[in-house]
Amino acid sequence: MTAVELLLIRIDYFRDRPHYVSVLREWLTELEISNGRLITMGNFLLLFVAATEAQNDQLLAFYSSREIDSNSRGERCVDKFIDVLGRKKVDTSGCKGFLEMNVLNQTLLQKVLVDEWQAEQTWLDAALATPRTKAFLEWKEAAKAARKEKRKREGQKKQIRREEEKQKREQEAAQKALEEAAAVEEGQGEKQEESEEQSTAAEKDVVISKELVAAMPLSSEKEEPVKDIRQQQQSKQLQPSGPAKKNRNKKRRKSSTAAS
Numbered sequence: 001m002t003a004v005e006l007l008l009i010r011i012d013y014f015r016d017r018p019h020y021v022s023v024l025r026e027w028l029t030e031l032e033i034s035n036g037r038l039i040t041m042g043n044f045l046l047l048f049v050a051a052t053e054a055q056n057d058q059l060l061a062f063y064s065s066r067e068i069d070s071n072s073r074g075e076r077c078v079d080k081f082i083d084v085l086g087r088k089k090v091d092t093s094g095c096k097g098f099l100e101m102n103v104l105n106q107t108l109l110q111k112v113l114v115d116e117w118q119a120e121q122t123w124l125d126a127a128l129a130t131p132r133t134k135a136f137l138e139w140k141e142a143a144k145a146a147r148k149e150k151r152k153r154e155g156q157k158k159q160i161r162r163e164e165e166k167q168k169r170e171q172e173a174a175q176k177a178l179e180e181a182a183a184v185e186e187g188q189g190e191k192q193e194e195s196e197e198q199s200t201a202a203e204k205d206v207v208i209s210k211e212l213v214a215a216m217p218l219s220s221e222k223e224e225p226v227k228d229i230r231q232q233q234q235s236k237q238l239q240p241s242g243p244a245k246k247n248r249n250k251k252r253r254k255s256s257t258a259a260s
Contacts, residue, residue: 006088007056008113008123009063011045012081012133016070020079021100023068028098031055031062035095039112041103046085046127048113050093060084081136085123093117 014020021038024047028036036049049056062068067076095117103109106128113119130137 002052003089003091004050004093005053005056006086006090006093006117006119007047007049007051007059008085008087008119008127009047009049010083010085010127010133011047011079012083012136013043014045014069015072020069023066025098027059027062027066027068031058033059034098035093036098037095037112038098038100039103039109040100041105041109044127046109046113048095048117048119050095050117053087053089056087081133081139083127083133083135085127086120088118088120090118 024038028034028049031051033049033051033055035051036047039046039048049059051059063079063082065078067078069077069079071077101112103112110121110124113124114121132140
């Protein structure tokens with residue numbers, strides 16, 4: 001006689017219960033598993049199976065590879081949030097047929113699973129210890145850590161960008177300061193050159209003025225006496241003296257007297 005293996009699985013959540021149950025029944029039919037229960041206690045979901053070890057191995061393989069549920073986008077997906085609470089071989093099991101079963105409280109659940117079908121109390125205690133399956137909670141924690149790490153990386157990238165922008169601003173400010181200093185220095189140099197040019201031009205003007213003054217004739221006051229003397233000399237040369245005219249007249253009178 002083939003030994004029976006008990007398998008207890010905790011299901012986290014039904015997003016589409018009718019579809020989930022329909023696919024599960026198809027799997028059980030394909031694997032020729034005829035004994036088990038789909039147990040519901042509020043939001044607490046369990047799948048109990050009494051089959052062979054090979055059948056249970058194949059059922060778990062289906063869970064890891066085949067679509068049975070729907071995700072938040074309505075797409076078919078595998079149920080990766082199940083917890084395998086335990087597996088145990090027994091000679092026989094009182095669970096016959098496959099049914100959906102609603103249980104009102106933990107006492108009744110314990111009576112059915114532990115007392116009648118020989119499941120382990122530790123399996124049930126582990127399942128009841130958390131509000132969701134451990135697989136889901138681990139995924140949630142990992143997703144939270146991934147988001148935190150992503151925010152950290154984004155924060156680091158932002159910090160790097162801020163540092164780069166700060167360095168760029170500082171470099172631009174330093175460059176601007178250098179350019180302004182160079183412009184001021186250039187302006188001062190131009191002013192100095194202009195001042196030197198003006199000073200040189202002024203010196204040249206002074207030299208030219210001195211040369212012009214040196215080349216100019218004496219002033220009119222100093223030239224007046226010389227000019228008067230020259231004019232007097234010229235007038236003396238042009239006008240004959242008085243006594244000479246009288247002699248000519250005398251000669252003319254004498255000649256006229258002799259003629260008469």
